[in-house]
Amino acid sequence: MAAQGQKAVEIIGGGAGSVAEASLPPMYDMIDLMFFAYREFAGDADQRLAAFGLGRAHHRVLHFVARQPGLTVTELLEILRVTKQSLNRVLKALLDKQFVEVCAGIEDRRQRRLYATACGHALALDVARLQSERLSRVFGMLPEGARQQAATFLLAMIDSPLRDKIAAMTGAIQDRGWNGER
Amino acid sequence: MAAQGQKAVEIIGGGAGSVAEASLPPMYDMIDLMFFAYREFAGDADQRLAAFGLGRAHHRVLHFVARQPGLTVTELLEILRVTKQSLNRVLKALLDKQFVEVCAGIEDRRQRRLYATACGHALALDVARLQSERLSRVFGMLPEGARQQAATFLLAMIDSPLRDKIAAMTGAIQDRGWNGER
């Protein structure tokens, strides 16, 4: 990377357009809140998974395999947006510990379709419940409709066309609150 | 860690209480959305910072130093919840590249108070604007009040007493929409 080791003083003059352009004041409150809220949320899972020698990467794999049984490796790579080398290491650990199992594809036998085992489902569900408990506490102290509003906000944070895929997967877009409908 | 290397089959019988307990169905939609939304949001910053050879850890430090000039190292450690060894590596890089500078504390000269340089502020602002643009697009397509609702949701996701500190810092709790007030 060309800019490695570059000093600050060397770059303040260049590219003035992007930095000095007049624009809205940054939403510092939202930026801070996204950081802290996500850390708390993900921390719930980290804690539970660490008891099995599994990290955050293992959790993500287990979560999506449990959610979508029969997922292929390529599909999982697209969802997680990691390289197959990265995926393979964590997937191998999940196979070793028997939280995930594979089955050759029926139509295309090159594919290795992924399934959570009974234990894998149990663990994934356990973590999902822990995270859902936090969400329940949250929506319990918020007004009616807060869950739908939060889902709509989070979905809108995702760029298309990924948004459309996720909307289809989660069923999160429920024809209310979208596009200024009020 | 005692459970390291443990096989799934060895643990399905034990601890049945925590896994088998009857409870609400997990909010899979919210769990998925938190993952994807945060990845998109943080990805904006990653991309911009990578041009300067800086990673996500550097961004977090720069962000909070720019937000709270004169922050001490101890205060920063508490905000980020990392060890001083972890912090020191990224902080040293920011000092080397002259995005951050230090000044001995006036009252307590052991303290090294941290300040963003002009370049540091420019970079922090640049990234904050990029993230704010995403947020603007989001709130532009959502109904009136969506920003306040989102801030309230995110704040509620954080456990007390951290929540109270952050609420004070961001001013995010604006006496509306809290605790079923409707």
Added chain:
DNA sequence: TGAAATATGTCAATACTGCTGACTTAAAGG
């Protein structure tokens, strides 16, 4: 049938971010 494309796995090297433990320096404060 044989070549190309695809799905997957693997080895090696590297980078970033986090951790623990042990030790040091400098300053504050009783």
Added chain:
DNA sequence: CCTTTAAGTCAGCAGTATTGACATATTTCA
């Protein structure tokens, strides 16, 4: 003077990610 506190440093380790190169099995197509 002695203890505590704020901060920095060195060494080692772990988890997660990357790129590049190569191997294997299978499908697809000319």
